[in-house]
Amino acid sequence: MISSWIHSLFGQIAIVLFWLSIVGLCAEIVNRATGNNELVRKVVHIGTGNVILLAWWLNTPMWLGVSASILFSAVALISYYIPILPNINSIGRKSFGTFFYAVSIGVLVAWFWSIAQPQYAAIGILVMTWGDGFAALIGQRFGKHTYRLWDMKKSWEGSGAMALISFTVCALILLFTIGNLWEIWLISIVIGLSAATLEAFSKFGIDNLTVPISSAAIAYFLTQTLINL
Template sequence: MTVLALPSPPTSITLQLLLVGIWLGIVIGSAELLKRLITTDPEITRKVVHIGTGNVILLAWWLDVPTWVGIAASVIFSIVTLLSYRYPILSSVSGVGRKSLGTFFYALSIGILIAWFWPLKLPQYAAIGILTMTWGDGLAALIGQRFGRHPYQVWGMKKSWEGSLSMAGVSCLIIYGILWITQGNITATWISAVAISVIVSTLEAFSKWGIDNLTVPIASAALGFVFNEFWLT
């Protein structure tokens, strides 16, 4: 059952790419402006890009961009992010010489989920995966760094309960919201949202080298798909 109907999107590939490009330009430009005028903390600007860029999946969903466009964009940005670890490209996204490959995994996960769910005509699960990563993981990092008062360690990594609980809470709301919009089954959507948010928050806590940008979106999308297409229906 569809609860929310969106206006018809433009069908021209050129216009679709233009709209996506404008959105990404706004996000990256805002991060650069933030870095120059408000804060010198590179982690904040990276998270602004991390969160803002992920919302492109909603634009791609609304535009119904062809599968090949999403995959091609993922490949291009994956290459750019790998180069940015060595050269000063997109400094607001990934710093030169960083040990984490999180930005690369981020771009890669978008391509994988589009390749998986676009041909199935189930873009909501790709959106669940990407938005859980961008908003859940992104806000968890910011809240944990700023307000984390109850730390714990996993494999030598410093985490906080405030950050982990933020990850679980934000992920739960995102998953529930998307499933409610697309299927409207209140009981099933809450069961899925709570279960998946707990699992992916645990994955995030145990992830190193930025691989949570791959494991979290893949796991949340896959679990949402299995729960709602096979188990809870």
């Protein structure tokens, strides 16, 4: 009875909304405790990205995931001009990261749900969710060794965190779905380095689109090439 309710459409929506409400509550607590909008954004960034694991576990229909992506993309885009999400987007801030983030989820769900390979969508989204989230936090807190790309200031500590966490995310998911093969470690190294590079060179929040889609695509094609011959 409980299992059938969980996997029903109503149950899936209820579980996702419950998780998002927890994320929202945590963001509000952080906002009241620190008043740091950037930290609030990262709490939401990390928290919402994990919805992909719920969608994978619940075998959420592709149309539902894509529809949710379109809805949140529209809300994110409007919020840059109307303060719908004041603690997530700052009006006039030269970044469309939240919009690209929502779009990337829809693209990856449409792609990998259609070929019954949701683990690669999870790799792409979680590389961005955890890698970029902690890269920013670690870079701001511990970034002592900086470098510049165009007009952007980056830190080696932040870029290193992006590479390490992206490697870990990819390795864990592939180990869970494929098993312990040497190719998995090579694929994960490539993902870690490529994700860190794309994040470093991206402007205006475009890394929220390029990092997840590229990470998922590289993981998928390398897996097909090196393992599933």
